[in-house]
Amino acid sequence: MTSTRASTGTRANTALGSGLVCYLVVGYVIAAGGDGYLLTVASLAAVNVVLAVGFSIVYAQSGQFSFATAGLAAAGAFGYAWFAKHMPAEIALVAAVAATTVLGLAIRLATIRLSRLYFAIASVAVGGLITIVLVNWESLSGGASGVGPVPAVTFGMVDGEELAGVFLIAWLLSAVAVAAGSLLYRSAWARDLLVVKDLRHIGQNDGLPIRRLELEAYAVHAAFTGLAGVMLASTGTFISIASFDISMALQVLIMVVLGGSGRVLGPVIGAAVITPLPEILHGAGKWSGMVYGITLLIVLVALPDGVLGLWDRFRAWARARLVRPGTVRVEGGSP
Amino acid sequence: MNAPEVDALEVKDVKVHFGGVYALKGVSLTVPSGMCVGLTGPNGSGKSTLVNAVTGVVDAAGEVRAQGTPLQLSRPGRAARLGLRRTYQTPRVHPKLTGIENVCTGHRLMAGRSASAAVFRRMRAGAAERDRRRDAEAALDRVGGSAAADVTGAVMTYGQRRLVELARVLVAEPRVLLLDEPSAGLNDTEVTALRTLIADLAAEGVGVLLIDHRISLLNEVCDRLVVLEEGLKLHEGEPADVWRHDRVRAAYIGELDDAGN
Ligand SMILES: Nc1ncnc2c1ncn2[C@@H]1O[C@H](COP(=O)(O)OP(=O)(O)OP(=O)(O)O)[C@@H](O)[C@H]1O
Ligand SMILES: [Mg+2]
Numbered sequence: 001m002t003s004t005r006a007s008t009g010t011r012a013n014t015a016l017g018s019g020l021v022c023y024l025v026v027g028y029v030i031a032a033g034g035d036g037y038l039l040t041v042a043s044l045a046a047v048n049v050v051l052a053v054g055f056s057i058v059y060a061q062s063g064q065f066s067f068a069t070a071g072l073a074a075a076g077a078f079g080y081a082w083f084a085k086h087m088p089a090e091i092a093l094v095a096a097v098a099a100t101t102v103l104g105l106a107i108r109l110a111t112i113r114l115s116r117l118y119f120a121i122a123s124v125a126v127g128g129l130i131t132i133v134l135v136n137w138e139s140l141s142g143g144a145s146g147v148g149p150v151p152a153v154t155f156g157m158v159d160g161e162e163l164a165g166v167f168l169i170a171w172l173l174s175a176v177a178v179a180a181g182s183l184l185y186r187s188a189w190a191r192d193l194l195v196v197k198d199l200r201h202i203g204q205n206d207g208l209p210i211r212r213l214e215l216e217a218y219a220v221h222a223a224f225t226g227l228a229g230v231m232l233a234s235t236g237t238f239i240s241i242a243s244f245d246i247s248m249a250l251q252v253l254i255m256v257v258l259g260g261s262g263r264v265l266g267p268v269i270g271a272a273v274i275t276p277l278p279e280i281l282h283g284a285g286k287w288s289g290m291v292y293g294i295t296l297l298i299v300l301v302a303l304p305d306g307v308l309g310l311w312d313r314f315r316a317w318a319r320a321r322l323v324r325p326g327t328v329r330v331e332g333g334s335p
Numbered sequence: 336m337n338a339p340e341v342d343a344l345e346v347k348d349v350k351v352h353f354g355g356v357y358a359l360k361g362v363s364l365t366v367p368s369g370m371c372v373g374l375t376g377p378n379g380s381g382k383s384t385l386v387n388a389v390t391g392v393v394d395a396a397g398e399v400r401a402q403g404t405p406l407q408l409s410r411p412g413r414a415a416r417l418g419l420r421r422t423y424q425t426p427r428v429h430p431k432l433t434g435i436e437n438v439c440t441g442h443r444l445m446a447g448r449s450a451s452a453a454v455f456r457r458m459r460a461g462a463a464e465r466d467r468r469r470d471a472e473a474a475l476d477r478v479g480g481s482a483a484a485d486v487t488g489a490v491m492t493y494g495q496r497r498l499v500e501l502a503r504v505l506v507a508e509p510r511v512l513l514l515d516e517p518s519a520g521l522n523d524t525e526v527t528a529l530r531t532l533i534a535d536l537a538a539e540g541v542g543v544l545l546i547d548h549r550i551s552l553l554n555e556v557c558d559r560l561v562v563l564e565e566g567l568k569l570h571e572g573e574p575a576d577v578w579r580h581d582r583v584r585a586a587y588i589g590e591l592d593d594a595g596n
Contacts, residue, residue, distance in 0.1 A: 187453030
């Protein structure tokens with residue numbers, strides 16, 4: 001019993017390891033061969049992967065609907081730009097992520113008594129509030145015109161002036177975020193979150209610290225979103241508050257729903273599919289917005305549990321087909 | 336401090352109403368530590384509502400003490416801190432988690448169950464998780480639900496859900512245990528095992544409040560019986576005496592025959 005469990009843990013680690021190696025190879029190939037356009041889209045994909053993993057944990061696993069994504073990402077981005085003026089970029093990265101996490105915790109603590117629905121509504125307001133504060137805090141954000149040039153995170157490994165190198169670091173950061181997301185998803189903590197999300201009273205009566213769990217999930221979301229903001233600032237030399245609007249939250253929501261829940265792979269798939277979609281649909285010209293919407297609608301209706309759900313159903317079907325006729329499988333015992 | 340004489344659960348004049356419907360009109364009862372008290376009565380008499388009132392699932396007025404400590408009512412989770420656990424009339428397990436995983440969530444050991452432990456203190460988190468799994472396996476085994484260990488809640492049988500839920504509260508080593516119709520959906524062998532289990536728990540000092548419709552189970556395992564009718568206590572006493580009481584017999588017309596009494 002114990003040995004099979006240990007081996008499933010090892011298998012998950014092997015899957016994560018090989019997945020990350022593939023992920024990094026893809027990044028390296030893009031960096032080595034991609035033109036400026038591809039590098040820009042791939043940088044955005046890396047940012048979206050981090051956003052989606054963080055949102056997936058707070059929304060799909062913990063049931064907290066937060067629309068403050070753009071506000072938190074802006075806090076990360078402008079925080080990084082400001083810190084980077086006063087300290088090395090790598091330390092500025094850590095400081096900006098920490099600051100965004102603290103901001104997220106403060107937001108969630110202030111709203112902890114609200115029901116889930118009211119928190120969702122409040123988060124729209126809070127996200128908007130952060131952007132308004134930032135626009136008016138000109139020394140931090142440069143007002144409506146933005147700030148720049150923002151130095152890139154390089155870890156001393158790449159040339160901060162070169163797009164390919166800057167992209168590679170962003171890709172590396174997203175890989176770290178995916179690894180962390182995978183560990184979080186496989187943890188006892190994530191299991192508790194699921195119980196609090198779906199069986200709240202029961203979790204409470206079994207002694208689960210539901211407030212602490214929800215706060216932590218929100219802090220994780222804030223940290224990931226802050227990191228994504230830093231990556232945006234680091235990969236684009238110039239940042240403006242205009243690029244942080246509510247559509248960011250919607251896009252990330254779509255990624256998470258489309259990818260599927262329960263594993264870190266879901267949001268990664270969602271980000272990988274959604275990021276290039278507007279680019280691919282560019283050919284449709286003035287109809288691209290509509291084609292985008294209709295495509296999404298069809299995909300979401302066809303895949304109620306996301307891509308992961310489809311894959312799991314396919315696997316169950318294949319396994320059922322592979323059981324030889326005549327062999328009886330007994331599942332469980334008690335009638 | 337915690338002398339053994341302290342009652343596991345004291346309920347005093349508890350009232351619950353849903354709009355204009357009074358489900359409990361002032362009920363008092365006591366469950367001493369190490370004893371099993373049966374709570375019975377016709378459908379809709381307020382048995383589940385009493386458990387819901389104690390655990391904050393419904394708003395209630397009155398006085399409740401668990402392990403001698405007064406409990407703030409209408410606040411779910413307060414009773415849990417005092418070592419009180421409950422099961423539900425309709426067993427509730429998480430459909431996406433396996434039996435073992437469901438039981439693990441009931442464990443009191445909180446080590447390694449934070450986001451930071453999952454990423455930064457993986458060795459310690461792993462060790463704590465192994466302890467939880469070991470205890471969860473033992474608890475499932477104890478209730479006879481091992482067959483559900485690796486089955487997800489979504490595909491468990493009704494009986495398996497009951498046993499997994501029972502294991503989920505037992506793994507917390509409760510001092511007060513409220514069971515809402517634990518025998519419903521179990522077969523005869525499982526009911527026999529349940530009877531032994533409840534007797535053992537009481538022998539270990541746990542105060543058990545047992546709601547059930549199986550009169551044979553109540554008679555065999557309970558030290559006292561409380562009969563509710565329409566939100567009021569109809570009668571209380573030793574099992575053998577309670578059924579001789581005329582008003583209890585009247586309230587139970589039909590049901591006593593079903594139970595073979
Ligand atoms: N959430 C609720 N909202 C409204 N009325 C309720 C609610 N819960 C219980 N009631 C009512 O309160 C009364 C007592 O219900 P309760 O479930 O406590 O009965 P019970 O003794 O557990 O019955 P059973 O043997 O059927 O489980 C019933 O009239 C029921 O309809
Ligand atoms: Mg009931």
